[in-house]
Structures are given as C-alpha cells and as structure tokens.
Amino acid sequence: MNRLVHLFIVMLFVMGIVGYQQIKAIKPEEKITQIQTVLEKNGAHIQEWSLLAKEESDAVSDIHTFQKLLGRLKTQMDGADWYVENAEQGMKATAIKKFSNRQERLVVTWTNAHTTHKTFIIYEMKGKKWDEGIVAKMDKIFSQKPTIYTCVRAVWGDKIEGVLQNKATKILKDLEAKPIETLQERAFVTVSAYTGKWNDALSINKEKMNVQVALRTVGDKTTVVVGTPIITSEY
Incomplete structure (x- = not known):
C-alpha cells in the first residue's frame, strides 16, 4: 500500500471516530448481506466479511x-x-x-x-x-454502544472489462449511493459516497458519507472492498 492510500485510510478512520452519527440502528449483518448481494450481482466472488467495533471507556x-x-x-x-x-x-x-x-x-x-x-x-x-x-x-x-464498521472483500478472477472507476460507479449505483469524493491511480480507485439505505453517516466537508468502495488490480486479478461507514482494513 503506498503512502498516499495509507494516509487516506488513516484520515477517514479518524474522521469516522469523531464524526460518526447513527439515527436508527441497522443490524451489521443486514449491511453485510446487502453489500454481498451487490458484489455478487456484479460478478465478484466473496472472500470474507469483517466487523470492527470500537468503544472508548473510562473504566x-x-x-x-x-x-x-x-x-x-x-x-x-x-x-x-x-x-x-x-x-x-x-x-x-x-x-x-x-x-x-x-x-x-x-x-x-x-x-x-x-x-x-x-x-x-x-x-x-x-x-x-x-x-x-x-x-x-x-x-x-x-458496556456502552460501540461504533461499528463493516467490510466485505471480494475478487474478480478474470480481468474485468472497462476501467475501475466505471465498476466502482456501478457498485455504488446498486447500493443507491451518491459519490462524494474519489481518489484514483493507474490500477487503483476508491470512492467515498452516501446512501440513504443506511441511517448513519459521518461528515466530510459538510457532506454525509457512509460507504466506501475500493478497487485494485494486480495482474489479471481485481480486488474490491466495500466498507461502511469507511473501510477499516487494508486494500
């Protein structure tokens, strides 16, 4: 992972800790299922899901x-x-x-x-x-209500058709998400977005965000990671 991408992850994770807001609880497994359904619809093969819960305590x-x-x-x-x-x-x-x-x-x-x-x-x-x-x-x-982050990782076994940005856009469309911010390199793209399907969000430049999609191509293999409200694992 290059320095620019690593910095982007750290920046979003910190903002997620201080800016995360939840209006109505949505079960983490429901989000994981929805993400898996969208990725499979787009021809990706699910590798694993992950869940991270974090709480600050004064105990x-x-x-x-x-x-x-x-x-x-x-x-x-x-x-x-x-x-x-x-x-x-x-x-x-x-x-x-x-x-x-x-x-x-x-x-x-x-x-x-x-x-x-x-x-x-x-x-x-x-x-x-x-x-x-x-x-x-x-x-x-x-002891309290932790902040929860969920991610799903999947791969395409064959080289995908078209540019990564187009594939990311299609995934976000299926999640009914509006793109907010994009970071793009030659074989890598990550898009931060907001979907009204999930009533929780953090704020980036005064805009709501609660989903992130990252795609990376190495050789003929493309990996995709979708996380909410941000991706907390390496991609």
Missing part, C-alpha cells in the same frame, strides 16, 4: 482497574490466546481466537498520557459465515 484509572477489566473480558473470550504488554504510558492486551470459519480479535489499550486516562476496546471479527452469536457477544464485551 481504567490504574493497573489494578486495567487487570479488573481484562478479567471481565477474558470470560467473554474463553479459549483465546492473550498477549499483554507494556505500551508507552500504559498497557495493551490482545486476544486472538480462531474458529473453523472465522477469527476474533480483541484489543484493549490504556494510556495515562498527560494525566488523562483513556481506554479503548476494539473487537474485530473476520469470516465467511455470519454467526448470530456475534451481536450477543458484543453486548457483553461493551
């Missing part, structure tokens, strides 16, 4: 409350491999649990920089088959 004020929080979370990640390390001005714990058709990852970070205590809990799931227990598990992991 940790020292090493003792950090350990107490981990104790609670370990009951929800039973059987996971845990890695705890000292981070700059704080602590970081990572749990990874693998299943036959999906993988879970939980990251807890606590920093006490400048006497301000901040704790972030990030829960990430990747897989090919949705499990109804995922939402129930998130309800136990998070």
